[in-house]
Amino acid sequence: MARFIRRDSRILVSTTIVEAGLDIPWANTILVNRADLFGIAELYQLRGRVGRGGQQAYAYFITGAEDSLNDLAKKRLHTLQEHSGLGSGYQIAMRDLEIRGAGSLLGHQQTGQVAMVGLDLYLEMVEEAIGHLTEPSGTPPRTEQARVEWKIEARIPEDYIDHPSERIDFYRRLAHADNLEAIERLEDELGDRFGPPPRTTRHLFAGARIRVLATNSGFTEVSLREREVVLKERAGMFSQDRLTRAMDLFGDRLSFQADGSWKIVRTLPGILIEDLKRFLSGSGSSPNHS
Numbered sequence: 001m002a003r004f005i006r007r008d009s010r011i012l013v014s015t016t017i018v019e020a021g022l023d024i025p026w027a028n029t030i031l032v033n034r035a036d037l038f039g040i041a042e043l044y045q046l047r048g049r050v051g052r053g054g055q056q057a058y059a060y061f062i063t064g065a066e067d068s069l070n071d072l073a074k075k076r077l078h079t080l081q082e083h084s085g086l087g088s089g090y091q092i093a094m095r096d097l098e099i100r101g102a103g104s105l106l107g108h109q110q111t112g113q114v115a116m117v118g119l120d121l122y123l124e125m126v127e128e129a130i131g132h133l134t135e136p137s138g139t140p141p142r143t144e145q146a147r148v149e150w151k152i153e154a155r156i157p158e159d160y161i162d163h164p165s166e167r168i169d170f171y172r173r174l175a176h177a178d179n180l181e182a183i184e185r186l187e188d189e190l191g192d193r194f195g196p197p198p199r200t201t202r203h204l205f206a207g208a209r210i211r212v213l214a215t216n217s218g219f220t221e222v223s224l225r226e227r228e229v230v231l232k233e234r235a236g237m238f239s240q241d242r243l244t245r246a247m248d249l250f251g252d253r254l255s256f257q258a259d260g261s262w263k264i265v266r267t268l269p270g271i272l273i274e275d276l277k278r279f280l281s282g283s284g285s286s287p288n289h290s
Contacts, residue, residue, distance in 0.1 A: 019045035025053030035061030036073035040096040043080055044089065082164065091165050124176075145178075146214035150224040150269070154203035161194055174208050178215075183208050206269050213276035218242070221261075229272055231262040249279055 004012040005024060012018075012027075019042060030050045035043060043061065051057025061077060063069060069077075079095045161167045170190060177183045187205050190197055197205070214222045214231065221232040246254055246262070255263045267275065 028057045031060045036063040148222045228265045
């Protein structure tokens with residue numbers, strides 16, 4: 001090690017002990033053998049041992065054949081390949097959390113099953129649990145968001161927003177938008193930054209609007225099918241005034257199923273959004289869509 005630091009030797013062969021704070025500014029290349037056996041944190045630290053001066057540095061992770069790597073190893077290596085810029089440590093740490101699981105906050109378990117529900121939902125569940133413990137007992141519970149089932153491609157394509165962290169951020173913000181104004185602002189921001197959204201992204205925002213409107217209208221589930229929709233009411237929402245408004249608005253397009261759900265025919269997602277807006281406002285009748 002001393003010879004390497006003095007530059008008497010140009011090559012240092014070492015174990016992973018060098019990841020712990022070694023600072024040699026002129027070292028510009030590192031080769032890690034069997035990188036697929038290392039964790040993300042180890043590889044990130046090893047990669048950080050080079051390029052600490054002002055010169056271009058290179059980190060080579062050597063593995064076996066790609067088809068011999070397991071899925072976790074591929075995810076770890078892909079994460080490091082994807083996040084190689086300055087300040088990428090946070091994104092790598094968040095991805096590592098998704099891959100390994102978050103563990104138990106109140107116990108000794110160090111890895112969890114966050115991948116089963118997704119990181120955003122996991123964090124939302126933690127926030128909700130903390131809220132139950134800290135909010136006054138008289139605080140009304142938060143209304144559960146309606147679930148929208150729509151068998152259509154609704155996503156942000158990679159060729160529209162190429163950076164994964166930005167796509168994830170928009171997904172997260174859209175999932176937490178609980179009113180139409182927030183969705184409108186987010187869609188405007190998306191258009192300003194990346195240009196007119198493609199069809200699949202417009203579907204995503206239409207689904208978010210339906211989710212918000214259905215939740216505010218007292219529905220827990222929305223199932224969109226070909227020119228018809230089935231809505232399931234939240235328990236305790238049924239009332240004569242609500243039924244009268246629905247009949248006035250939807251007319252003969254509305255029928256009630258055996259399980260109490262509503263079925264509206266001759267409708268499309270765009271029409272449903274406008275219908276739910278009118279239903280919430282209680283203003284007038286809907287045109288007869290054919």
